[in-house]
Amino acid sequence: MTEPLIALHDVTKDYVSAAGVVHALRAIDIDIMPGEFVAIVGTSGSGKSTLMNILGCLDRPTHGTYTLAGFDVGARTNDGRAIVRNRLIGFIFQGFNLLPRTTALENVELPLSYRGVAASTRRARAEKALTAVGLQGRMDHTPNQLSGGQQQRVAIARALVTDPPLLLADEPTGNLDTRTSLEVLALLQRLNRDLGITICLVTHEHDIAACASRVITFRDGRIVSDVRQDEPKDAARELQLLGPAEESKAEHSEEDPKVARLRRIGGPLPFAVYAMMFVGALLGLGVGAFYNSLVLGFKVAWIPPASALLGEAILGARYAKSRLGRPLTHDQRIRAALYYTLGTVVLWGAMTALTMPDPMWKAILPLAGAKLAVFGLGILGVVLASALVRYGLLWAFSPRLRKLQPKPST
Ligand SMILES: Nc1ncnc2c1ncn2[C@@H]1O[C@H](COP(=O)(O)OP(=O)(O)OP(=O)(O)O)[C@@H](O)[C@H]1O
Numbered sequence: 001m002t003e004p005l006i007a008l009h010d011v012t013k014d015y016v017s018a019a020g021v022v023h024a025l026r027a028i029d030i031d032i033m034p035g036e037f038v039a040i041v042g043t044s045g046s047g048k049s050t051l052m053n054i055l056g057c058l059d060r061p062t063h064g065t066y067t068l069a070g071f072d073v074g075a076r077t078n079d080g081r082a083i084v085r086n087r088l089i090g091f092i093f094q095g096f097n098l099l100p101r102t103t104a105l106e107n108v109e110l111p112l113s114y115r116g117v118a119a120s121t122r123r124a125r126a127e128k129a130l131t132a133v134g135l136q137g138r139m140d141h142t143p144n145q146l147s148g149g150q151q152q153r154v155a156i157a158r159a160l161v162t163d164p165p166l167l168l169a170d171e172p173t174g175n176l177d178t179r180t181s182l183e184v185l186a187l188l189q190r191l192n193r194d195l196g197i198t199i200c201l202v203t204h205e206h207d208i209a210a211c212a213s214r215v216i217t218f219r220d221g222r223i224v225s226d227v228r229q230d231e232p233k234d235a236a237r238e239l240q241l242l243g244p245a246e247e248s249k250a251e252h253s254e255e256d257p258k259v260a261r262l263r264r265i266g267g268p269l270p271f272a273v274y275a276m277m278f279v280g281a282l283l284g285l286g287v288g289a290f291y292n293s294l295v296l297g298f299k300v301a302w303i304p305p306a307s308a309l310l311g312e313a314i315l316g317a318r319y320a321k322s323r324l325g326r327p328l329t330h331d332q333r334i335r336a337a338l339y340y341t342l343g344t345v346v347l348w349g350a351m352t353a354l355t356m357p358d359p360m361w362k363a364i365l366p367l368a369g370a371k372l373a374v375f376g377l378g379i380l381g382v383v384l385a386s387a388l389v390r391y392g393l394l395w396a397f398s399p400r401l402r403k404l405q406p407k408p409s410t
Pocket residue numbers: 015016017022023024042043044045046047048049050051
């Protein structure tokens with residue numbers, strides 16, 4: 001006979017406050033075996049979240065013992081519980097709790113960063129977890145570029161990335177509509193079935209509880225019923241019965257061409273990106289001049305302009321990434337390079353014209369015919385070449401977007 005993964009014995013939780021004592025949990029006994037899918041239901045205030053906090057080692061019982069995978073959690077120090085939590089438990093919350101302005105991939109990598117996993121391993125494991133939840137095409141999106149269901153799937157990937165044997169979810173579908181709830185549930189059922197992950201999930205909805213293999217009902221801090229469901233509903237089948245919907249069709253087949261195009265070109269570039277490039281150019285010029293005079297002690301003409309080009313590309317690409325939440329797209333790099341070059345040509349042209357000495361004017365103004373054409377082409381060539389260099393540098397400093405991959409049908 002296998003050991004229970006979770007064993008609560010005579011667990012009581014009292015909250016003491018100025019208003020008096022609240023008996024949130026009263027003498028609870030629960031054993032949960034590995035591989036179970038348990039739904040916790042009950043009216044508001046019945047103690048469900050209190051139970052989840054104890055199961056998740058975020059809180060400890062007032063009385064009683066909690067054993068998780070053989071560890072007596074209550075007997076451990078705060079640090080000891082944090083280790084148990086980190087190794088054995090994945091959390092999913094109602095509000096997703098993703099970091100904004102941080103890509104799905106980086107959000108999922110986070111629990112591994114806390115563990116000190118090397119960057120390349122972190123990335124590979126986060127990509128695997130996102131693929132497992134069907135989000136391989138959305139890894140570079142920030143939470144505000146994802147639907148509610150997709151955000152919750154990112155949160156599930158984040159919970160999964162450490163390979164925990166236990167997933168705890170407090171109302172994971174509370175913020176989602178029926179269809180999206182079923183999609184998230186189908187995913188959880190698949191993880192439970194295929195990977196044997198034990199799941200404990202709090203819900204208010206009967207349809208969700210119907211998909212669990214066991215339903216525990218709370219009232220007033222006590223268990224009032226504990227029922228096994230031999231044939232739980234299959235969320236994937238329920239989803240099929242709902243029939244196709246506009247939104248889910250878009251998610252599971254090809255992207256809408258209009259949306260795909262907009263995604264590819266990445267939308268307009270904020271003016272601030274150009275301003276940042278300008279600041280970068282000035283900083284670069286300064287560094288170049290500094291290097292010439294203080295390090296070399298003589299002037300090398302190409303150093304300041306080259307470091308200006310580098311400065312603007314580094315600052316522009318980095319700022320664009322933090323502002324847009326992802327690297328510049330191919331189209332955005334072209335636009336950034338072209339518009340910025342045109343801007344500097346106008347600025348620089350005007351300044352040169354105003355400060356050019358008379359002899360030079362006298363040499364240029366009489367130009368006509370073939371000579372004027374060569375002069376014009378020369379200028380055009382310089383402009384295009386500098387735009388090209390800018391494009392190349394922006395490309396080097398903004399890691400390219402991963403290609404969109406088709407999703408496997410679930
Ligand atoms: N930190 C706290 N201090 C004092 N009382 C608390 C605290 N946390 C919860 N309680 C009380 O404990 C009882 C159980 O709360 P709990 O959050 O577990 O309910 P719940 O079943 O999760 O409810 P809901 O469905 O509304 O989320 C409630 O009466 C609540 O007011």
